[in-house]
Amino acid sequence: MNTAPPTTDPMLWIPGPTKVRPEILSELTRPMIGHRSRAMVELIESLDPGLSLAFGLAPDSGSRVAVGTHSATAMMEGSLYGVGPRVLAIVNGAFSKRWAGIARTLGKDVTVLELPWGEAADETSLTSALGASEPFDAVTLVVNETSTGVWTPLAPIARAMATSPDTMLLCDVVSAIAGGPIDFDAHRIDFALAGVNKALALPPGITVLAASERYLAAARERERRTHYLDPVLLFDGHAARKTPTTPNIGLFRALSRQLADIAAGANLPAGSAPVSPEDGWAKRFETHARMRERTLRWAAERGLAPFPAPALSSPTVSCLAADPQTIDDLLARWKAAGHEVGGGYGPLKGKTFRIGHMGDHTEAELDALFAALD
Ligand SMILES: Cc1ncc(COP(=O)(O)O)c(C=O)c1O
Numbered sequence: 367m368n369t370a371p372p373t374t375d376p377m378l379w380i381p382g383p384t385k386v387r388p389e390i391l392s393e394l395t396r397p398m399i400g401h402r403s404r405a406m407v408e409l410i411e412s413l414d415p416g417l418s419l420a421f422g423l424a425p426d427s428g429s430r431v432a433v434g435t436h437s438a439t440a441m442m443e444g445s446l447y448g449v450g451p452r453v454l455a456i457v458n459g460a461f462s463k464r465w466a467g468i469a470r471t472l473g474k475d476v477t478v479l480e481l482p483w484g485e486a487a488d489e490t491s492l493t494s495a496l497g498a499s500e501p502f503d504a505v506t507l508v509v510n511e512t513s514t515g516v517w518t519p520l521a522p523i524a525r526a527m528a529t530s531p532d533t534m535l536l537c538d539v540v541s542a543i544a545g546g547p548i549d550f551d552a553h554r555i556d557f558a559l560a561g562v563n564k565a566l567a568l569p570p571g572i573t574v575l576a577a578s579e580r581y582l583a584a585a586r587e588r589e590r591r592t593h594y595l596d597p598v599l600l601f602d603g604h605a606a607r608k609t610p611t612t613p614n615i616g617l618f619r620a621l622s623r624q625l626a627d628i629a630a631g632a633n634l635p636a637g638s639a640p641v642s643p644e645d646g647w648a649k650r651f652e653t654h655a656r657m658r659e660r661t662l663r664w665a666a667e668r669g670l671a672p673f674p675a676p677a678l679s680s681p682t683v684s685c686l687a688a689d690p691q692t693i694d695d696l697l698a699r700w701k702a703a704g705h706e707v708g709g710g711y712g713p714l715k716g717k718t719f720r721i722g723h724m725g726d727h728t729e730a731e732l733d734a735l736f737a738a739l740d
Pocket residue numbers: 382437438439440461508510511512513538540541561570
C-alpha cells in the first residue's frame with residue numbers, strides 16, 4: 367500500500383489541523399460573493415441543519431447556532447462575556463487551564479476544580495465543587511482535552527449541574543465536535559464553541575457556536591465590554607443572516623459542504639448504503655470510535671499504554687505514553703514515511719505522543735500509518 371501522500375507535504379496526524387479533502391479545499395478558491403447578498407443569506411441558512419446535528423440539538427430545541435470568523439480561543443473569551451463573575455473552571459489539561467486563565471484576565475472570580483492530567487471531572491467531584499460555596503455563575507469544561515486525549519463523559523456532568531440549576535455550563539468542544547455526540551440540550555449545556563480544524567476537518571479560521579435560550583437571555587442583560595467577541599451580536603447576526611463583520615466566506619462555504627457531506631455519508635467507504643442525515647452523523651461517530659479502538663490495539667501490541675484511563679480515551683486523539691527515545695524514534699520514522707504525528711503537549715512533551723485520528727482520516731489510512739513502521 368502506498369503510504370506517502372501525493373505531495374511533499376506530510377499526511378497530518380497531529381491533533382489538528384488535520385487532513386482536508388481536495389473537495390473541501392476547492393470551496394476556498396471559488397469567486398467571492400457579497401457578504402450582504404442573497405447568496406450569502408442562503409449560505410448561512412444552509413449551515414443550520416448540519417450544525418444542529420453536529421451539536422446534537424434536541425428536535426424541539428430553543429437553542430441556537432452561529433458561526434464566527436476567528437479561532438476557538440476567541441470564543442473561550444467571548445463566551446465569558448455573557449455570564450456573571452463567579453466561574454468554576456474544571457482544569458484537567460492545557461486548554462482547560464488556558465480557559466481558567468482567560469477568565470482571570472477578564473477579572474472573573476475564578477475557582478478551579480483541579481484534576482490530575484489524564485483524569486476527568488465526574489458527578490461526585492463536580493457536585494462537591496458546586497456545593498462548596500455560593501452558587502457559581504458558570505462552569506467551564508473542555509470536553510475533549512486535546513493535550514491529554516481525555517474525553518469527559520457528559521451525562522455525569524449534566525447530573526452534577528442539576529444540583530446547581532442556575533449555573534451556566536460552558537463547553538469547549540473544539541476537538542470533540544464531529545468526533546462524538548455532544549447532545550447539547552440533553553446534557554443541559556448553555557454555550558458550546560469549536561474551531562473547525564479538528565474533527566470537522568476544515569482549514570482553521572472560523573468557530574462554530576451553540577447557545578441555550580437562557581444563556582442568550584442572561585447575556586443580553588449583562589454589560590458586555592467587547593464588540594468583536596460579543597456572543598449576542600454573533601447569534602443575533604446569524605439569526606438575521608447578517609454576520610456582524612465580514613465573514614470568511616470561503617470557510618463558510620467549506621463548512622456548508624462538509625456538513626452536507628457528513629449528513630450524506632459521503633466520507634463512508636465506497637459502496638455504503640445511503641443514509642439519513644442523523645445516520646450520517648452517527649456513522650461518523652462510529653468511525654471515530656473504531657479508529658480509537660484500532661489505535662489502542664496497536665499501542666497494546668507495542669507495549670505502549672494510553673495516557674488517560676481507558677474509559678476516558680478520546681475518539682479523536684489518542685495520547686500514548688512512552689519514554690523520550692521511543693517517542694523520538696517513532697516520530698522520526700513516521701516523518702521519513704511522510705506522516706506527521708503529534709508530540710506531547712506542554713509538560714507531557716517527551717512523555718507522550720498524540721495521534722489525531724480525526725475528521726476525514728479513514729480507517730485504511732490509519733492502518734497505513736501503522737504499517738509504515740513495519
Ligand atoms: C481543546 C482545545 N481548545 C482550544 C483550542 C484553541 O484553538 P485555537 O488555537 O484554534 O484558538 C485548542 C487548540 O488546539 C484545543 O485543542
